[in-house]
Amino acid sequence: MQCNDISTHNLPKRPLRIFVHTGEVSGDMQGSLLVAALERQGAQQKIAVEISAMGGSRMAAAGAKLIGDTVSISSIGFFEALPHVRKALKLNRQARQHLKAAPPDVVVLIDYMGPNVAIGNFIRRQFPKVPIAYYIAPHLWVWATIPGDTAKVLSIADRILAIFPEEARYYQSKGGQVSWVGHPLLDRFADYRPELAKREARQRLGLAPSDRVITLLPASRQQELTYVLPIMFTAAQQLQTQIPELKFLVPLAREAFRETIETAFKQYGLTGQAVAKDEQMLAISAADLAIAKSGTTNLEIALMEVPQVVMYRLNRLTAWVAEFVLKFSAPYVSPVNLVNMEPIVPEFVQWEATPEAISQMALNLLNNPDQRQKMVEGYRAMRGHLGSVGVCDRAANEILELAISNAVCAER
Missing domain, CATH: 3.40.50.2000 (Glycogen Phosphorylase B;)
Known part of the structure; x- marks a missing residue:
């Protein structure tokens, strides 16, 4: 996406729409820290933001409009996921309906590989110009066993915001556009x-x-x-x-x-x-x-x-x-x-x-x-290897940059 001028002066009158998709208790916690940082950085830069999310109660408490609760259906394993299939499909439909009704300026995926790849593929088909940031990408640098998993992640991610140094090196080596922002828990325990x-x-x-x-x-x-x-x-x-x-x-x-x-x-x-x-x-x-x-x-x-x-x-x-x-x-x-x-x-x-x-x-x-x-x-x-404090704000600024660029280009 190339625009000569992506200054905030050219933003549309409506708030920037940011959609965050995650699941599980840890994703909800990390998402809540990110939502707070997006609100904070938006206010500092005088940019109105409207954040909607699939996640949990912590993200809702941080200020996101919760479209569906994905925390309650989180599981690990093939057979463990079976009891949640119907609800997962229903939540996926809710997410797609919401995105069609209010197309986002940027999408943020947090961990939660299977559902995130699915929603990322939907975004690619439905809104091919909307940028996708993968924040806390799947740990494929540790346990990649299924051929093609890395390619699936890179096919939907315009930018990977990595939290581990090895994560950044791995996805960069595979051709991803990567920024190492550090681990968000550093902010929480500063x-x-x-x-x-x-x-x-x-x-x-x-x-x-x-x-x-x-x-x-x-x-x-x-x-x-x-x-x-x-x-x-x-x-x-x-x-x-x-x-x-x-x-x-x-x-x-x-x-x-x-x-x-x-x-x-x-x-x-x-x-x-x-x-x-x-x-x-x-x-x-x-x-x-x-x-x-x-x-x-x-x-x-x-x-x-x-x-x-x-x-x-x-x-x-x-x-x-x-x-x-x-x-x-x-x-x-x-x-x-x-x-x-x-x-x-x-x-x-x-x-x-x-x-x-x-x-x-x-x-x-x-x-x-x-x-x-x-x-x-x-x-x-x-x-000492997790980066420096200010992780969530760095991630938020990269996400806002993607949203601004997309919103300005879309107006032309």
Whole structure:
């Protein structure tokens, strides 16, 4: 798209239309930070913006007009996705109807590969001149196993806004137009002070300074209540047998999980409590150790400098297909280890994710100050490779630039 003059003086009288498409709890969180930055940068540049989104409640709270809630249907695996197919198709239709009714000036895709490729292909057919920015592109540089996946992403992305250095290098090497903006969680934890945060979190949660606290983070998807929670809670049960005074906190990624989590506390005889979604940072800050499923939360825990053990499990059939049919393999699954491709945090995935292995590693971390300190030093080294503060504003400015260019060209 080439225009000689893309100054804001030539913008249409209506607000710039920005459409953001994502799913899952982490995508909703990252999307909310981006929405806030788009609003902020638009105001600073005196550009009116109108942001609509497929995402979740956090993006809506940040100011986006929510067209449909995609967080509730997020899943990993072929068979796990089947119960959500009808709702996913309905949400896809809602998104397409909205886009036809209010054609965007720019589209932003966040993670969430399958649905994002589908909506990206629709944009390419329906609005071929509308630019698409892929923010937090799929981790194909780690686990690309299906031929053509990278080409699918590059075919729909006019610009990739990369958050990991290796992500930027990978997509650039494949011919993508890439900007490395850094990791958005840096903005969220720019002023975080671990010791102070721990004291304040314990006060607010009614915990004593001397309490020994482990925070469990088992689920942000429905399927994880089935496959991850039992393993994690059994490991916690074993730890409590070893250290009876332990207290456990479980932040709720979704309020709909409360009954299942509270029932599990009773079933496994754990001492502790479930805490609300908006208290997740408090629950992590208050902890001496976290046991977490793999995902963006691992990076949050690292930036809070809390030692952690990472685990994940899928449906056995899904895992078998991935390993033996698709030949899926990845050196690491936790974002903490992916930054420098180094084993900063211990990972127990699928067949290795046993309660005994997880509880033993957790016990070692709890009782070995040197091992805990080594992990914290690894966190600090990793943080230095995530970029610099101001990530969301940099990403927002690139997106606004694409929107302005498209809007000005469209007026001619």
